[in-house]
Amino acid sequence: MPFYVSPEQIMKDKADYARKGIARGRSVVVLQYDGGILFVADNPSRALHKISEIYDRIAYAAVGKYNEFETLRLAGVRYADVNGYQYDRGDVTARGLANAYAQTLGTIFTDSSKPYEVELVVAEAGEDADSDQIYRLTFDGSVRDEHGYVAMGGQVEAVEQALKDRFEEGLSLSAALRAAVQSLEAQEADRRLEAKALEVAVLDRSREHRLFRRLPAPRIEELLAEES
Amino acid sequence: MNPGTSSFTEFLGSYAPDLLPGRRMSNLAGGTPGNVEIPHATTIVAVTFPGGVVMAGDRRATAGNMIAQRDVEKVFRADEFSAVAIAGTAGIGMEIVRLFQVEIEHYEKMEGRTLSLEGKANRLATMIRGNLGMAMQGLVAVPLFAGYDTDRGVGRIFSYDPAGGRYEEQDFHSIGSGSVFARGALKKLWRPDLDASDAALVCVQALYDAADDDSATGGPDLIRRIYPVVATVTGDGYRRLAEEEIADLAQTVVDGRHDSPGGPTAPLR
Numbered sequence: 138m139p140f141y142v143s144p145e146q147i148m149k150d151k152a153d154y155a156r157k158g159i160a161r162g163r164s165v166v167v168l169q170y171d172g173g174i175l176f177v178a179d180n181p182s183r184a185l186h187k188i189s190e191i192y193d194r195i196a197y198a199a200v201g202k203y204n205e206f207e208t209l210r211l212a213g214v215r216y217a218d219v220n221g222y223q224y225d226r227g228d229v230t231a232r233g234l235a236n237a238y239a240q241t242l243g244t245i246f247t248d249s250s251k252p253y254e255v256e257l258v259v260a261e262a263g264e265d266a267d268s269d270q271i272y273r274l275t276f277d278g279s280v281r282d283e284h285g286y287v288a289m290g291g292q293v294e295a296v297e298q299a300l301k302d303r304f305e306e307g308l309s310l311s312a313a314l315r316a317a318v319q320s321l322e323a324q325e326a327d328r329r330l331e332a333k334a335l336e337v338a339v340l341d342r343s344r345e346h347r348l349f350r351r352l353p354a355p356r357i358e359e360l361l362a363e364e365s
Numbered sequence: 366m367n368p369g370t371s372s373f374t375e376f377l378g379s380y381a382p383d384l385l386p387g388r389r390m391s392n393l394a395g396g397t398p399g400n401v402e403i404p405h406a407t408t409i410v411a412v413t414f415p416g417g418v419v420m421a422g423d424r425r426a427t428a429g430n431m432i433a434q435r436d437v438e439k440v441f442r443a444d445e446f447s448a449v450a451i452a453g454t455a456g457i458g459m460e461i462v463r464l465f466q467v468e469i470e471h472y473e474k475m476e477g478r479t480l481s482l483e484g485k486a487n488r489l490a491t492m493i494r495g496n497l498g499m500a501m502q503g504l505v506a507v508p509l510f511a512g513y514d515t516d517r518g519v520g521r522i523f524s525y526d527p528a529g530g531r532y533e534e535q536d537f538h539s540i541g542s543g544s545v546f547a548r549g550a551l552k553k554l555w556r557p558d559l560d561a562s563d564a565a566l567v568c569v570q571a572l573y574d575a576a577d578d579d580s581a582t583g584g585p586d587l588i589r590r591i592y593p594v595v596a597t598v599t600g601d602g603y604r605r606l607a608e609e610e611i612a613d614l615a616q617t618v619v620d621g622r623h624d625s626p627g628g629p630t631a632p633l634r
Contacts, residue, residue, distance in 0.1 A: 190474055211369065214474045215380075218373055222467045223384060346442075347470075 151252045155276035158254025159201045164290035164321055165258070166300055167198055169269055170313035173262045173342040177317035179290075179324065180336040188338045190349035192217040192229050194262045196340050200290035201255035201276075209238065209255065231261030235272035235280050243278025252276050256289045262340035262348050266306065292324040299323035310339070311363040318361065332357040373471035374464060374492060386460035386496060404433040408543035408575035408582040409440065409450040411511045411522045412555060413536055414564040417599035418511045418520025420448045421568035423543070423576060424591050425583030426455055435583060440594040442603045444469050447485055447512030448596050452541035457499060458506035465489055465508075482514045486523040486531055494529025509540045513598045520598060537567075543575030543582035550574040553631040562614075565595050565606060569614045570628055585615035 163179040165187055176198050178187040187206075188198045191213050199206035216237050221229045238259065246252045253276050261270045271283040286304045288297040303316035314337065321335075322328045337352040344350065352360070370376055377384055404426040411420040422439035425432060440450040441462050449465060451458030468488055473479045480488070489510055496506065510523040522534040537555050539547040550571040559567065569585070572593050576584035585592050592611040597604050606614075622628060 184477070186477065189477075211475060214471065215376060218467050218471045218474075219377065219380065219384075222373075222377075222463065223381075 151246060152277060155246075155252045155254045159256050159276070159289075160291050160293075162200050162291050164288060164293060164296045164324055165198045165200050166286065166288045166296065166317045166320055167258045167260055167271060168286035168300065168304055168308075168313055168317060169266055169271075169306070170310050170339075171266070171307045172310060172339075173348065174260050174269060174271070174340040175310065175313045175317060176258075176260075176336075176338045176340075177314065177321065178336040179321045179330060179334065181334045182336075186336060188336055188351075190338075190347065191234065191259070192221065193226055193346060194340060194348050195229065195231050195234060196260055196338065196349050197257065198260075198289075199255055199257040202253070205253045206255045206257060209241070209253075209257065212241070213238065213259075231259045231270045231272060235259045235274060238274050239278045239280045241278075242274060242276060246277040258283075258287050258289065260340065262342050264342075288320065295323045296320050311360040314357070314360045332361065371472050371475040372488070373468045374488075374495075376471075377464075386457055386464060386492075386499075404428050404437075404455040405453065405542075405581065407439055407450075407452040407541035408539065408547050408572055408579065409452055409509045409541050410539045410544075410547050410551060410568045410571045410575075411450075411509055411534075411537060412551065412559070412564045412567050413511075413520040413522060414559040414561060415557075416518070416520070417513055417561060417564075417597055418448075418522060419561065419564040419568050419595065419597050420450055420509070420511045421565070421572060421593050421595040422450050423572050423583045423593055424586070425576075425581065427581045430580075432583075435586060435589065436591050438594055440596055440605075441466070442596070442605070443485070443510070443512070444473075444479070445602045446479075446515060446598060447482065447510065448598050448603060449489070449511075450509045450540075451506055452509070452544075453506035454504045455506075457496060457504050458508070461492055461496065461506060461508065465492060468492070481516065482512045482521060485512065486510055486533075489523075490525060490529045490531040493525050493527065497528055500527040507540060509538065511598060513600060513602075515600070518600065539571065539575075541575075541582070543572075543579030546578045547571040547575040550628065554629060561597050561599065565597065565610075566614050566617065568595060569593060569611075569618050573618050573622065574628060585619060587615070587619060 165178040167176050176188040180187050191197045217229045257274045259272045263269045273281045273283050273287050286300050288300050299320035332354045340348045409422045424436050426434040426437040443449040505527050507525050522538050524532050537551040554567045576582045592615045595606045
């Protein structure tokens with residue numbers, strides 16, 4: 138039986154569907170600190186990552202459906218490695234990667250009946266905090282250039298508000314991590330996050346070659362225990 | 366199900382095959398080799414010591430009887446725990462090294478774990494085999510691969526032939542046009558209890574001997590301050606020795622040769 142649904146309605150339904158999917162998951166926050174960019178995810182899994190390395194100075198964080206953001210991550214690594222090999226390592230940028238993701242997500246949102254239920258951040262550590270780049274991409278392919286901090290995932294308003302209250306420029310790593318964890322705890326009133334329930338990684342400007350580094354649980358505990 | 370490959374080379378082969386080193390110059394294949402002088406390299410040495418391995422290479426590139434460049438780099442960081450160096454046609458060798466660096470890093474990012482040292486050595490063998498067509502045309506490049514085996518806690522050395530044969534070497538090894546001379550020196554100087562800095566000194570001595578008898582290998586250039594590239598790989602990772610450290614080693618070797626041009630002597634009995 139043929140029936141008519143207006144394009145506006147189709148797009149709205151898809152967007153609602155994707156938003157609901159994303160809101161079911163747990164949150165991820167990304168914020169700048171004095172030595173680079175910090176990524177913190179409410180993620181008890183040691184093996185299934187929400188935060189990953191893409192290239193020398195570029196990292197990736199995602200929320201939503203695992204298989205979908207994992208597919209995007211692999212595509213991003215391929216994009217970066219092919220470009221770095223073909224031109225030069227310095228020619229691989231977060232902006233280029235964000236554009237590629239925007240194209241892909243936009244096409245999937247418009248053309249396929251089921252949109253991707255994902256939201257991602259692509260961040261690149263520059264020479265200093267001013268040249269850091271943080272791009273946030275949503276399921277429909279829209280891109281936003283963020284400064285300072287980003288929150289995404291479930292209960293995002295509460296997490297974002299908590300992060301806004303705590304974030305300031307030039308935080309130390311331990312202060313930034315505490316702010317991130319407290320913000321993630323704002324997802325639920327009585328939620329307390331242990332080091333083991335966190336996935337934490339940094340783009341550390343002081344490193345050579347590849348800036349991305351995961352922080353193991355003991356190191357997370359140590360940083361959380363440091364006096365502010 | 367097609368989750369795709371974790372190998373960068375295989376991905377590139379299907380996505381953009383003309384970017385692979387073997388195929389990039391494949392339009393050269395089939396013709397008769399002309400009189401083009403393509404830069405060649407080298408003497409490369411590698412020496413194991415308890416807890417790691419040292420790799421070193423001279424800096425000269427030659428095109429026929431001409432010195433094409435005096436400060437070429439032939440020893441490279443492959444990843445955190447390995448080093449790779451090349452001998453043979455410079456253009457092809459450097460391309461293979463670049464691809465190899467991406468290959469192992471790509472695997473690590475895709476899979477979320479690093480390849481074993483053995484796995485890296487095998488990948489390199491496959492890549493050399495991919496260049497066999499060019500090698501038959503005379504554009505031969507062979508690598509020397511050395512790394513720290515994090516499972517066993519030792520330094521290991523792998524050599525290759527142009528057909529992609531992979532051979533694990535014991536204690537020390539050398540490749541390139543001056544390797545016959547370097548290997549003689551390594552044989553006399555290597556001991557099982559070397560420390561990292563003595564192992565580096567053994568490398569510089571061996572390179573000096575190679576440069577002494579092979580015109581395609583450059584000795585330490587004290588006038589221009591161009592010294593061999595020396596890198597160590599240990600449990601702490603890859604480290605290229607700072608210029609002052611290598612300058613000291615080179616000066617020690619050259620000073621010693623003033624009195625005995627043949628270098629250190631081994632006991633006769």
